[in-house]
Amino acid sequence: MYQDYAYLIVGLPILAFVLTIFLGWHLPKGGGFITVLATFAGFILSLGIFNEIYPDGGIVHQSMHWFASFNAGILIDPLAIVMLLMVTFVCTMIHTYALGYMDGDPGLARYFAEAGLFTAAMLGLVFSDNLLQLFIFWELVGLCSYLLIGFWYRKPSAASAAKKAFLVTRVGDVMFLAGIILLYTNMVKLNLTLPDGAYLLQFQTIYDSLTLIPPDQLTWIAVLLFGGAVGKSGQFPLHVWLPDAMEGPTTVSAMIHAATMVTAGVYLVARMFPLFYAAPNALMVVAYVGGFTALFAATMGLVMFDIKRVLAYSTVSQLGYMMAGLGVGAAVGASAVGVSIFHLIGHSFFKALLFLCAGSVIHAVGTNDMREMGGVLKSMKWTGLTMLAGSLTLAGFPLTTGFFSKDEVIVTAYEHGALGMGWLPYIFAIVAALLTAIYAFRLWFLTFDGEPRSDYKKHESPWIMLGPLVILAIFALFMGMPSQENFYDYVGNNFEHYGVDFEELAVIGGHHVEHGAHAVHEPFIIKILPIIIGVGGILIAALFYSRWKRFDPSMITSERDPLRHILLKRYYQNEIYTLWFAEKVVYGIALFSNMIDLKIIDGTVNKISAILVGFGGTLRKVQTGVIQNYITAIVLGLAVLLILIQLASMGVAI
Amino acid sequence: MIPLVLYVLLASTMFTIGLYGLLTQRNGIKLMMCVEILLNSANINLVAFSAYLPNVNGQVFALFSIALAAAEAGVGFAILIVLYRLYGTIELDNINALRW
Numbered sequence: 147m148y149q150d151y152a153y154l155i156v157g158l159p160i161l162a163f164v165l166t167i168f169l170g171w172h173l174p175k176g177g178g179f180i181t182v183l184a185t186f187a188g189f190i191l192s193l194g195i196f197n198e199i200y201p202d203g204g205i206v207h208q209s210m211h212w213f214a215s216f217n218a219g220i221l222i223d224p225l226a227i228v229m230l231l232m233v234t235f236v237c238t239m240i241h242t243y244a245l246g247y248m249d250g251d252p253g254l255a256r257y258f259a260e261a262g263l264f265t266a267a268m269l270g271l272v273f274s275d276n277l278l279q280l281f282i283f284w285e286l287v288g289l290c291s292y293l294l295i296g297f298w299y300r301k302p303s304a305a306s307a308a309k310k311a312f313l314v315t316r317v318g319d320v321m322f323l324a325g326i327i328l329l330y331t332n333m334v335k336l337n338l339t340l341p342d343g344a345y346l347l348q349f350q351t352i353y354d355s356l357t358l359i360p361p362d363q364l365t366w367i368a369v370l371l372f373g374g375a376v377g378k379s380g381q382f383p384l385h386v387w388l389p390d391a392m393e394g395p396t397t398v399s400a401m402i403h404a405a406t407m408v409t410a411g412v413y414l415v416a417r418m419f420p421l422f423y424a425a426p427n428a429l430m431v432v433a434y435v436g437g438f439t440a441l442f443a444a445t446m447g448l449v450m451f452d453i454k455r456v457l458a459y460s461t462v463s464q465l466g467y468m469m470a471g472l473g474v475g476a477a478v479g480a481s482a483v484g485v486s487i488f489h490l491i492g493h494s495f496f497k498a499l500l501f502l503c504a505g506s507v508i509h510a511v512g513t514n515d516m517r518e519m520g521g522v523l524k525s526m527k528w529t530g531l532t533m534l535a536g537s538l539t540l541a542g543f544p545l546t547t548g549f550f551s552k553d554e555v556i557v558t559a560y561e562h563g564a565l566g567m568g569w570l571p572y573i574f575a576i577v578a579a580l581l582t583a584i585y586a587f588r589l590w591f592l593t594f595d596g597e598p599r600s601d602y603k604k605h606e607s608p609w610i611m612l613g614p615l616v617i618l619a620i621f622a623l624f625m626g627m628p629s630q631e632n633f634y635d636y637v638g639n640n641f642e643h644y645g646v647d648f649e650e651l652a653v654i655g656g657h658h659v660e661h662g663a664h665a666v667h668e669p670f671i672i673k674i675l676p677i678i679i680g681v682g683g684i685l686i687a688a689l690f691y692s693r694w695k696r697f698d699p700s701m702i703t704s705e706r707d708p709l710r711h712i713l714l715k716r717y718y719q720n721e722i723y724t725l726w727f728a729e730k731v732v733y734g735i736a737l738f739s740n741m742i743d744l745k746i747i748d749g750t751v752n753k754i755s756a757i758l759v760g761f762g763g764t765l766r767k768v769q770t771g772v773i774q775n776y777i778t779a780i781v782l783g784l785a786v787l788l789i790l791i792q793l794a795s796m797g798v799a800i
Numbered sequence: 801m802i803p804l805v806l807y808v809l810l811a812s813t814m815f816t817i818g819l820y821g822l823l824t825q826r827n828g829i830k831l832m833m834c835v836e837i838l839l840n841s842a843n844i845n846l847v848a849f850s851a852y853l854p855n856v857n858g859q860v861f862a863l864f865s866i867a868l869a870a871a872e873a874g875v876g877f878a879i880l881i882v883l884y885r886l887y888g889t890i891e892l893d894n895i896n897a898l899r900w
Contacts, residue, residue, distance in 0.1 A: 774826075
């Protein structure tokens with residue numbers, strides 16, 4: 147019964163967008179409660195649909211015509227329903243929190259309108275039943291992120307961060323679109339006779355025809371689609387926009403990092419997993435890029451002093467885990483989707499929590515710089531404790547959600563190595579796990595522990611902000627334990643609904659290893675290594691940064707340490723991108739194109755018009771304006787005509 | 801009865817005189833007069849042929865043509881009067897404000 151109203155999951159937030167943007171100015175708190183209620187209603191609907199389809203393992207599929215070979219439709223399968231539940235739930239929390247956090251901002255109505263649209267776009271992306279519709283919502287997500295990152299558009303840094311986010315993700319989007327076009331041309335070439343209600347770019351149709359598309363084409367399509375995911379999910383080398391996206395309000399960062407934006411890329415790869423599975427080289431790229439990003443971003447998270455930037459690099463790193471989790475699916479098959487999406491869901495709970503806590507701290511203290519904080523726990527008990535919960539689960543402390551999800555990714559990566567498909571993803575993942583624990587607790591200790599290092603305002607945030615924190619903290623800590631096994635089965639078997647035969651895909655892909663879940667025996671040390679590393683990282687952070695500190699960071703590094711310098715400068719990536727790439731390469735190309743435009747294209751047009759004008763200038767002399775001249779012409783013409791007629795009548799051949 | 805060819809000769813003589821005047825004269829009023837001569841040469845033709853064919857159509861046309869000539873003269877002289885007020889002359893060579 148709920149599934150008949152599935153369209154309302156997106157419809158209500160869009161309605162909230164329309165209401166708040168037109169009427170928000172006249173409503174208390176900019177009409178924020180409309181957005182909250184719409185999102186919450188979406189959550190209730192999703193929950194209802196989940197209850198309907200979970201027991202008998204069905205899916206919801208509604209579709210209607212849209213031009214000749216496309217359709218618009220709703221597809222809610224296990225993969226989509228868990229995403230819908232997560233997005234609506236986390237967004238409800240964030241919007242509620244924003245009622246308190248954004249209070250008093252002059253653009254409040256605009257904020258809630260854009261936030262509502264953002265939520266709607268992400269939800270639409272999740273339940274699209276074809277690739278083209280997914281792409282449309284994907285672009286809408288990008289647009290909303292641009293609007294929200296640049297929410298304080300009068301601040302130059304916010305405006306430029308918004309532009310950066312838009313342009314960098316655009317690079318990925320172009321690849322995504324190219325991938326869709328390539329896939330489409332290949333599908334058209336197959337000359338499929340489709341059954342009623344099936345369309346070319348519908349996921350079901352794509353899954354069905356994977357075996358018919360040439361493998362090298364599949365690899366290109368998969369790599370291009372992954373290019374889109376790289377841009378959206380902030381994977382190396384297109385991650386540079388994510389840390390800058392901190393210029394928006396903290397609630398926007400929470401939304402982008404937890405629920406609505408960056409997870410879209412992971413979702414895309416998960417959604418197209420059969421395609422990636424049939425193209426093992428592309429899957430390899432996913433695994434290595436993901437693993438490398440996890441480690442690369444974690445190193446930068448270690449040295450940042452801006453509380454939100456640490457969290458931003460943490461997001462990039464965790465997204466790397468998710469990508470790696472999908473990438474190592476070459477070893478374990480479709481269950482990798484369950485593993486990766488479980489980490490995605492867990493991550494969105496604790497990352498939303500961490501960002502909202504950071505927002506609460508910034509709200510009270512009035513600075514982003516952790517060097518000016520310290521001892522905040524005394525004045526902000528609830529924020530501190532909930533943030534501790536978030537940090538524990540981010541660090542992978544045993545029995546928290548983050549522990550289960552990250553552990554599973556690491557174990558999968560181990561299997562990938564043990565099956566002889568490369569150890570690098572495992573090494574990246576395990577080292578990044580250590581760094582994650584260290585930076586998570588460095589953040590917590592620097593902010594909440596020790597003595598105040600500046601004279602900041604000491605007060606706790608209002609309950610409308612603390613409420614969501616507490617709820618999210620409970621989920622971040624305890625969601626993983628009861629749900630994980632069911633979750634892996636439920637989402638991991640997602641593609642069985644479409645009759646995807648992974649054995650057959652493995653044959654096209656040329657996988658030569660024996661598959662089967664957990665075919666590899668893991669030594670005891672591998673099983674407990676994540677625990678050791680998580681707890682060890684926390685201890686290391688405590689030894690350096692807490693009140694019980696035994697060492698000082700200056701003992702192992704100094705201001706002049708080149709390594710530290712490189713990390714603080716973020717591997718000089720901004721410099722490389724702006725100074726070298728943008729100002730040299732792109733500017734050169736721009737100059738060249740400008741010259742072509744001016745000289746060749748404009749030149750041709752100008753030349754043609756100059757010739758015509760000159761010709762006209764000469765011809766106009768004929769029009770003397772003196773009637774006698776005209777009459778002379780007429781009379782002469784008439785005379786000639788008469789003579790000709792006379793000659794013709796006399797039989798002279800003219 | 802006067803032979804038809806004499807009428808036609810008269811008409812073509814008048815036509816030639818009118819055409820010559822149009823081509824050579826620059827004075828607005830003289831031009832108007834030449835146009836009248838042209839029109840009337842045509843009228844003579846119309847009436848003459850009408851009388852020789854027993855058919856009244858040509859005379860009706862001649863009446864139309866005379867009325868038209870009167871209207872044309874009215875408009876033409878009005879324009880010439882305005883031109884004279886503006887420029888103090890009706891030598892058409894001098895009236896070339898819109899010329900290239």
